[in-house]
Amino acid sequence: MTVAVNPSQTGEPVxxxxxxxxxxxxxxxxxxxxxxxxxxxxxxxxxxxxxxxxGANYAAGPAPKDLFxxxxxxxxxxxxxxxxxxxxxxxxxxxxxxxxxxxxWLAITGLFGLAFIxxxxxxxxxxxxxxxTPQRSAFLSAFFTLVGTHGLHVSCGLIWLVTLMVxxxxxxxxxxxxxxxxxxxxxxxxxxxxWIGVFTFVYLLGVLR
Amino acid sequence: MNTDTHAAHADDHHHDDGHAHGTFSTYMxxxxxxxxxxxxxxxxxxxxxLPSKQITALxxxxxxxxxxxxxxxxxxxxxxxSENGWSMMALIFTIVMVVIALSGSLWVMNHLxxxxxxMHEMTGMK
Numbered sequence: 001m002t003v004a005v006n007p008s009q010t011g012e013p014v015x016x017x018x019x020x021x022x023x024x025x026x027x028x029x030x031x032x033x034x035x036x037x038x039x040x041x042x043x044x045x046x047x048x049x050x051x052x053x054x055g056a057n058y059a060a061g062p063a064p065k066d067l068f069x070x071x072x073x074x075x076x077x078x079x080x081x082x083x084x085x086x087x088x089x090x091x092x093x094x095x096x097x098x099x100x101x102x103x104x105w106l107a108i109t110g111l112f113g114l115a116f117i118x119x120x121x122x123x124x125x126x127x128x129x130x131x132x133t134p135q136r137s138a139f140l141s142a143f144f145t146l147v148g149t150h151g152l153h154v155s156c157g158l159i160w161l162v163t164l165m166v167x168x169x170x171x172x173x174x175x176x177x178x179x180x181x182x183x184x185x186x187x188x189x190x191x192x193x194x195w196i197g198v199f200t201f202v203y204l205l206g207v208l209r
Numbered sequence: 210m211n212t213d214t215h216a217a218h219a220d221d222h223h224h225d226d227g228h229a230h231g232t233f234s235t236y237m238x239x240x241x242x243x244x245x246x247x248x249x250x251x252x253x254x255x256x257x258x259l260p261s262k263q264i265t266a267l268x269x270x271x272x273x274x275x276x277x278x279x280x281x282x283x284x285x286x287x288x289x290x291s292e293n294g295w296s297m298m299a300l301i302f303t304i305v306m307v308v309i310a311l312s313g314s315l316w317v318m319n320h321l322x323x324x325x326x327x328m329h330e331m332t333g334m335k
Contacts (some may be wrong), residue, residue, distance in 0.1 A: 030296075031292045031295055031296060031299075032291065034292070035299050036297060038299050038300065038302070038303040041307065042303065042306060045306070045310050046310060047308055048311060049311050049314035049315070050314075050316050052311065052314065053314055053315065053318040054262060063326075070251065070254065070255050071255075073251075074247075074251050077247055077251075078244075078247075081240070081243055081244065081247065084240075084280075084284055085236060085237075085239075085240040087236065088236040088239075088284065089233075089236070091230070091231070092231070092232070092233055092236065094307075095230060105285040114311075121225060131266050133279045186285060189280060189284040189285050190285065190287060192280060192284070193277055193280045193281070193285070196247075196273050196276050196277055196280070197273065197277075199247075200250065200269055200272070200273035201270075202272075204250055204251070204254045204269050205266055205269070205270075207254055208254055208262050208265060208266055208269075209262075
């Protein structure tokens with residue numbers, strides 16, 4: 001309802017359109033992307049809750065102690081942590097307008113991410129080969145859903161990373177590409193935050209139990 | 210820019226546009242802290258240095274919380290000022306939701322487990 005009435009001298013009501021003043025392109029992208037990350041955080045929270053409830057229901061199947069190899073998890077964790085710091089270096093070189101170095105750090109980040117996914121997939125195949133499939137017990141269903149969802153996010157991040165490298169290669173470090181790289185930076189660091197929860201609550205507390 | 214506040218927060222690089230950027234030293238500091246905060250929990254569990262499992266569990270959970278805060282500050286550049294405080298509002302809302310969902314689920318399901326008798330025990334009572 002338009003009620004903005006301001007009678008002028010003639011007595012006729014004047015209506016105003018309450019229009020927002022224009023914002024530059026990408027003005028609200030980082031806040032919007034942050035809110036997406038927060039909603040993604042809720043997805044992971046629900047998966048963590050499911051794992052917390054079902055994590056001890058082994059159905060006479062293998063327990064975390066029989067399945068998890070902590071040295072391998074430690075290597076995987078360091079891969080993700082290293083990819084986080086190399087992405088940070090990519091952002092720093094981007095701020096200094098060094099296109100070639102930005103591309104190099106992005107490529108290194110991608111390799112660390114690829115190593116993470118590779119190790120995780122080999123762990124999964126090893127577990128499935130031993131009969132610890134998602135169908136085996138509620139614990140394993142919750143485990144594969146939670147860790148698999150995280151791995152899927154990292155894989156999507158890798159595809160996004162390659163896409164942005166092609167973008168930067170074709171168009172350089174233009175404003176739009178900087179914005180996209182900043183969004184991927186938030187996404188990538190966010191996945192590392194989620195992984196802190198995974199290695200603590202799933203792997204370390206699982207082996208401790 | 211106010212020189213007083215700048216001097217007080219020497220490593221704070223918040224621009225007026227609301228976008229925060231890190232520097233080489235803040236990234237390296239965050240990375241070093243993360244390495245330490247990751248290595249200690251792994252070492253605690255793998256060596257069994259602490260006598261009680263319960264204490265170990267509490268300690269590694271505390272380490273995880275600290276490391277999440279470290280990542281938020283040094284990698285995600287969270288500050289109460291970024292995006293005029295809106296990203297902090299979104300974060301606080303999400304944390305409240307996560308705490309309610311996690312603690313609620315665990316509490317309710319634990320109650321169910323301890324108060325409800327499993328099916329096979331029920332049939333055995335007849």
